[in-house]
């Protein structure tokens with residue numbers, strides 16, 4: 701099983717106080733970022749990823765989520781990893797990397813392996829120093845990911861998107877409720893205590909014509 705969480709002896713009693721155990725465990729297992737444990741927890745809780753699936757990963761750099769997803773979908777799956785920044789991590793022959801801005805890339809440019817079984821977005825803005833501006837940008841990235849899912853996610857498919865907590869959270873959750881039968885909000889254990897992020901998980905994408 702990929703991405704083994706920190707062992708009981710490594711893991712602090714309160715991971716929010718000493719989150720470095722997650723960073724060390726990620727590096728020890730060859731993942732570039734501790735964020736892998738967030739996806740691993742979401743996967744474990746909602747049974748997200750399976751062999752043979754087609755996955756779109758938006759905001760994929762430096763590559764931990766894509767590495768994890770590529771292992772879970774195996775050689776029979778397909779993965780498209782997209783980020784503004786270059787991605788140097790290797791995900792295997794089932795993966796293709798696109799460097800670009802998800803806000804301006806067309807849905808066609810993201811459709812290489814569509815329809816997708818899973819759309820992931822861990823996209824986050826570079827922090828600007830303004831909490832309000834960062835929240836607004838995070839909402840924009842989240843809503844773009846939902847729009848991409850609306851265009852490219854298969855009926856029955858699943859969505860995971862990161863958003864910074866703000867007044868817009870309810871609008872974001874409603875947009876996902878419009879798309880998926882079941883919506884959950886998850887704040888994984890590996891999230892830093894100071895972080896304002898939360899993940900909205902949409903399960904069972906509604907069939908076309910059944911949204912709303």
Ligand SMILES: C[S@@+](CC[C@H](N)C(=O)[O-])C[C@H]1O[C@@H](n2cnc3c(N)ncnc32)[C@H](O)[C@@H]1O
Nearest residue numbers: 759761762763764765783784801802822823824
């Ligand atoms: C928290 S990191 C993602 C970490 C990644 N999931 C991993 O496990 O390695 C957020 C990423 O979102 C990307 N990002 C932010 N805005 C973006 C945009 N408009 N289009 C594509 N990627 C974007 C950033 O470049 C950054 O690499």
